[in-house]
Amino acid sequence: xxxxxxxxxxxxxxxxxxxxxxxxxxxxxxxxxxxxxxxxxxxxxxxxxxxxxxxxxxxxxxxxxxxxxxxxxxxxxxxxxxxxxxxxxxxxxxxxxxxxxxxxxxxxxxxxxxxxxxxxxxxxxxxxxxxxxxxxxxxxxxxxxxxxxxxxxxxxxxxxxxxxxxxxxxxxxxxxxxxxxxxxxxxxxxxxxxxxxxxxxxxxxxxxxxxxxxxxxxxxxxxxxxxxxxxxxxxxxxxxxxxxxxxxxxxxxxxxxxxxxxxxxxxxxxxxxxxxxxxxxxxxxxxxxxxxxxxxxxxxxxxx
Amino acid sequence: xxxxxxxxxxxxxxxxxxxxxxxxxxxxxxxxxxxxxxxxxxxxxxxxxxxxxxxxxxxxxxxxxxxxxxxxxxxxxxxxxxxxxxxxxxxxxxxxxxxxxxxxxxxxxxxxxxxxxxxxxxxxxxxxxxxxxxxxxxxxxxxxxxxxxxxxxxxxxxxxxxxxxxxxxxxxxxxxxxxxxxxxxxxxxxxxxxxxxxxxxxxxxxxxxxxxxxxxxxxxxxxxxxxxxxxxxxxxxxxxxxxxxxxxxxxxxxxxxxxxxxxxxxxxxxxxxxxxxxxxxxxxxxxxxxxxxxxxxxxxxxxx
Numbered sequence: 001x002x003x004x005x006x007x008x009x010x011x012x013x014x015x016x017x018x019x020x021x022x023x024x025x026x027x028x029x030x031x032x033x034x035x036x037x038x039x040x041x042x043x044x045x046x047x048x049x050x051x052x053x054x055x056x057x058x059x060x061x062x063x064x065x066x067x068x069x070x071x072x073x074x075x076x077x078x079x080x081x082x083x084x085x086x087x088x089x090x091x092x093x094x095x096x097x098x099x100x101x102x103x104x105x106x107x108x109x110x111x112x113x114x115x116x117x118x119x120x121x122x123x124x125x126x127x128x129x130x131x132x133x134x135x136x137x138x139x140x141x142x143x144x145x146x147x148x149x150x151x152x153x154x155x156x157x158x159x160x161x162x163x164x165x166x167x168x169x170x171x172x173x174x175x176x177x178x179x180x181x182x183x184x185x186x187x188x189x190x191x192x193x194x195x196x197x198x199x200x201x202x203x204x205x206x207x208x209x210x211x212x213x214x215x216x217x218x219x220x221x222x223x224x225x226x227x228x229x230x231x232x233x234x235x236x237x238x239x240x241x242x243x244x245x246x247x248x249x250x251x252x253x254x255x256x257x258x259x260x261x262x263x264x265x266x267x268x269x270x271x272x273x274x275x276x277x278x279x280x281x282x283x284x285x286x287x288x289x290x291x292x293x294x295x296x297x298x299x300x301x302x303x304x
Numbered sequence: 305x306x307x308x309x310x311x312x313x314x315x316x317x318x319x320x321x322x323x324x325x326x327x328x329x330x331x332x333x334x335x336x337x338x339x340x341x342x343x344x345x346x347x348x349x350x351x352x353x354x355x356x357x358x359x360x361x362x363x364x365x366x367x368x369x370x371x372x373x374x375x376x377x378x379x380x381x382x383x384x385x386x387x388x389x390x391x392x393x394x395x396x397x398x399x400x401x402x403x404x405x406x407x408x409x410x411x412x413x414x415x416x417x418x419x420x421x422x423x424x425x426x427x428x429x430x431x432x433x434x435x436x437x438x439x440x441x442x443x444x445x446x447x448x449x450x451x452x453x454x455x456x457x458x459x460x461x462x463x464x465x466x467x468x469x470x471x472x473x474x475x476x477x478x479x480x481x482x483x484x485x486x487x488x489x490x491x492x493x494x495x496x497x498x499x500x501x502x503x504x505x506x507x508x509x510x511x512x513x514x515x516x517x518x519x520x521x522x523x524x525x526x527x528x529x530x531x532x533x534x535x536x537x538x539x540x541x542x543x544x545x546x547x548x549x550x551x552x553x554x555x556x557x558x559x560x561x562x563x564x565x566x567x568x569x570x571x572x573x574x575x576x577x578x579x580x581x582x583x584x585x586x587x588x589x590x591x592x593x594x595x596x597x598x599x600x601x602x603x604x605x606x607x608x
Contacts, residue, residue: 081526111526118506118519119526152487152518168522169514170487177486182477202422208549209513210473210542214456215422218472222415222423238514245512 004028007058008294010287011070012124013038017287020058025295031056037074045076046100065095065294067107068124081111081121085162088130092300107297112166115249120168125154128286129163131293132261135284145252146259147243148286149266151176155246167249171242172266179231184216186230195229196269199236200276206245212237239273262286308332311362312598314591315374316428317342321591324362329599335360341378349380350404369399369598371411372428385415385425389466392434396604411601416470419553424472429458432590433467435597436565439588449556450563451547452590453570455480459550471553475546476570483535488520490534499533500573503540504580510549516541543577559583566590 004020011017014036020028033056035048054060071079079096091107098104109123125148132146133139140161148154151172157165178184190196202215216234219225225233247256258274260267260283267283274281308324315321318340324332339352358364375383383400395411402408413427429452436450437443444465452458455476461469482488494500506519520538523529529537551560562578564571564587571587578585 120522167515168518170517171514182481207511210475211471211550214472218424246515
């Protein structure tokens, strides 16, 4: 077997996913490490790469590209954000050498000055977006709305291959915080049942979320629902409000088709919420897109 | 000095405020007890009244009226909710004797089936609303929108002296939970500075709150603002979104004049948020309204 051509890493806040790719960009090996930048000290990042990731994945000399929070001020080194609009070529040119590690490059994040002139930022999702474009060359033209659901759900606009705008909704984080703390705290877990749809219905047009959230309490206090269904209801309410209202911040009609990119379980919940609003969705795997994006950055770097 | 005519208590989740009133309804004495129903066991509520409140405030035989969470299933006894629309006379008739305590009556809460057919509930605010009406007889006619800010802000519609509709926004609770947990957690405190106005501006039309909240992080991560201002910004953002969007759930135009009733510090923040939207406000003290409401219930009970 030939030596791997690239060590590709999606190094996030919680976890690190690493792949070795052959000279066609196909995955040769894959591993996950519990070494997200929030779990280790900043001073340990370079060492973790040299002592744990590199030896487990690929010999010295195999080039590496890392995307995600590893490029933040919590990570290996702070790589400045690129401003929108940005292309794959812009990203490839702006990759930064990891200090003290020849052949290791870190992908910049992307910044967008959006509604009210307030800046928004991403690190990692941009690589998945360009990977999705590389996987789907038919979408190189035209405008596409991509939703990357998660703790911080990203809604991203791509136009003619350029990442032009995005907005971040703290939907997953609100769910985590509100089911753990305060009057909506619950021992229940989302179960895929009809309470999710009740939550979707209660999300309305996505306005007045602080009031709509109180219905999660009132429906239980008033005896209309079992506390066992609270997490599902809250999940539907928060995701419903997100899909109803966030695209408008990007001046997109709610009816725009949506590309769902990311964790398959979360994408399925967003697809259900969008389907309830008669919005068509197509779902793509986020990890596969990350691999494709890191490979595309590697080949763009070689060609440029 | 004549014996007091009434022992009036606003017995909430955290605290209990007690007043003795003379035969004109004027306050003779006032005390606060750290005996909110969340702080003591349900089985201790009657005992707390008999051993701590009654001896400190008024002799046996002086009638007592209690409003607030003391009438919930966490309190002395669960007093069923009255449905909207309800009047002061309805409330007075539905007062329930406290078990084992002759002459002690508990005010019912009020329930409203609002947007999407979902029920909403209050306990305590209704007494302040009817107290405000008793204090301001000129408002006995016409429609008024009352905002009672707090952990769970209540927006209440009064029409010709009847409480007809309301909606609850978890604005204070979202502020408490989000400044304590998750990526928006901050050691800063609201300081009355301009970051509050920046938060108001970022609240927009009150839609897409999960996305607007992320601006509280992005403005700091992007270097546009000091973390010291995060709590003020978040306060402005949450209150701004509340005043922008919750009245619409009651089919009220955003420009409706608002009566602010409650804690004076919180009312001042809401007044600032409403003023920024060119909505006129008048502010009234919540504790004085509670006293007036309990007295009005007492006299309504005597007259009926």
